[in-house]
Amino acid sequence: MHPVVFICLEVAVIAYLALQFLLHGTQSKREPCLLETKVPFLDSAIGILRHRVNYLVNLRNTYGVSIHTLRMPFQRLYVVHAPELIQFIQSKANATTFVPNLLDFGMLFSGLNVDSQRCLRRAFGLQGNAFTMSVHKYLLSGPSLKAATRAAVDRLSASVPNNFQHNRQEGLLELVRRELTLALTGAVYGPENPYDDPEIEAGWRDFVPGISHLLYSPFPSLTAHKALRGRSRVIDAFRKYFETGGHLQAFPMVPEMYEMNKSHGLTSDEAAKMEMATSLAMLSSGAVTSFWLMFHILSDATALQNIRKELLSIIKDEPESAETTLRTKMLNLNSIKERCPTLVAMMNETLRYHSTVINIKQVQHDTTLADEYLLKKNAIVMIPGQSIHHNTDIWGPGAKTFDHHRFLSTESKKNLSSTSAFRPFGAGVTMCPGRHFSTNVILSLVAMIVLQYDVMPQAGEWVAPTKRNADLWNAMPKPDWDVGVWLAKINEEKEVQWKFLWGDDAAIM
Template identity: 30%
Template structure:
């Protein structure tokens, strides 16, 4: 629920448009840039490697050079890749010279298809030379109160949880319980999320708008590349227009006044900087990328990892059972009541499992532009280049995660006395520092709510094949979480032990609480450590 997916998209644009970059030198006052990784094919070798291996190319280079930071030279320019959590902490403090706002300002107009007037507002003071003012430099601080633990976030969470509970009721009562897991989660979580953000006037309730958004998402790379877009990105641009117009009507009709504190804050912020309503509608297309594109894949992998490991499923069910209140009504029906606050506060196996799922499937990069020549770890980072911190590079480092970082260990993040955990900055699923995802609390609650509803109510098994594994070939440059298997079908049935003559009812709620589920170093107060 931030602009981080936009930043991930930008990484791809830097790579594919590298041929447009100007030449630069490799030294400045005798100080060298980070060690460069050579390619077998001169000039275009790295570009070919990136096109073939996509986001995983940096892992290949990491294993080859084994350095805390290295350079990927492309036609005279450098992409700096940080692999060390210690350096990540340093980079996050260097916001004046290593900034993400210019990167967002470059990508956002192309993604949203906004006007020149809106683009001008985005570009204003992106380098921060005029202090902390300007649309982008104040965007996150404006959004933060509505996404931080507290009443505004609780209000969104309650709507979202009730929508997921209704979806589960419908699934339980359906005569046919064979479903495409990807399609089901994508639709149901789209509705749960957008109702919680946009309120009763939610534009996504229109099937045409929902379908257009996912068409836009699938065609995003071609929109970004902007190579003969009227031909190569025609479908994506048409879909973007459909979604943008729907949100333009939403704001013109003042439907946002019945929406969440988040959408009200976004609208107010844009109007304060003179952005027309038509462009605010266009911006919401990008806003939906932030709120939707990563949550349903995460929920998909959370469920498939849990259900494909019987031991994990049983441990998670034991935790859910311990915090479930069961009462019997006069008519003999049984009410199962679950407070999602207790899941976050009292179910460490479930929350640790979510972190391990994200370690395996989160592949996004945080991207920063080098605004001035900057010294880092004894190396010079040259102005005009780009710095990346790819999550998958750090998440698969054997020096951080043990000799087999590809192994799935649902207790890896479990905090127990005497157990040493990796540095909190080594977990990069939500970025960090100035690029830390402000919507991580909402996103994790939504994934946990989805998982809890299934764990408590349903048994699930594949229809044909074995449980799917993450597919590396599906990862595009802008991907933050690996794509689900779109064809995977499951059989869903009431959990064993719930069948019988008694009628079972379910209540999922959220009590008032400022419990913080630590999903980033900043949540633990360890961002600079």
């Protein structure tokens, strides 16, 4: 063997043994178990790159542990799978010990400079998360939620007939993605919505695939060059939006958050960057959730028939006029959650079965969890939703299969109120405050499509795409490929004009 090669191998062996010694020497026996390590401190990063969203669940399935430790350079991760341990972490008694840690994520992908990051950390430390508080205030319940939902439904009602043409062929994800993007952002950003410009919407689509690079890549300027250019286009559009007063015509949450960010010390240009976080909150999961929900409905003839029957039962015929031959059918969409149990059950099952949400908290001081596990200060606690949603002790032997009847049973419905069993929107103070707005709009879009169109697979049969390349950061896994479909307008005995609205006569959930 060449001496240089021998020396390199010797150095590699010594480095490996030294890292293994450092790893195990700094791991307390009282901490959650440290799993088998092949590359000290880098196993997790390699596993995430290889397996993406399935990495943590694969560890759970392989080792069958309730909680375990992952070590990365300068960071401990405690991954919790057991419902009873999750309850301890989420209890009010531990609210100041396990603190949500999403600020760094938002600042990283938004591109804030160092001074702005410092300002936000100081402000949020003293006053709390302004973004979450604003969304809670305007979108969690009440008249403002109703107003936002109505604005989004009006956008959908106007755009769907124009974009869903008879005999159109398109990818199912792409069909619902554009509709939801314009409806959700239009409702929030108002008549000057930057995303109404196709160039800006394209910039957003270029940006999203690069988020993983911004999180994990040592050289994001090289590996995510296209994404960073897309982000710049979106941020520039929001700078102009605020400069010209577009936000003054928007949903009141937008100007309030903008002024709060400026009061924290952000410049106008830096405050515009925070709309990347608002946009991600609105757009990261809605279209993907709609895709999977539509796929399961359309690929199950019985479910589709039952859902159509439920929707048709709440439709009202408006009186015919002698001046027109059109028959007008009206659907008040805010009655869906109460009067369409199969559709709502399929929405909940879609969220349970597919959701890959990970709840992240930081340990504020050394603490003992459940009188057994030592958790060290500044470590990160990760709670993978999949471990709970596919737990057979909670959901029965069919937990790992999709069952559209599941949430029609009283027992499963009870689990909806338990974040130790059902957590597609997270849990605790970080539980997604915009979940009602999002699900209202998703169910409205699905109802409009199901009632007006037959949607058939171009391949001749429905084949579910895989999700191997889904991003770890997203709460819903994007399919590895889109499913090509073609649309056919449902034939009616008499030409029908549909009227969809979000009225005042039913409670909003």
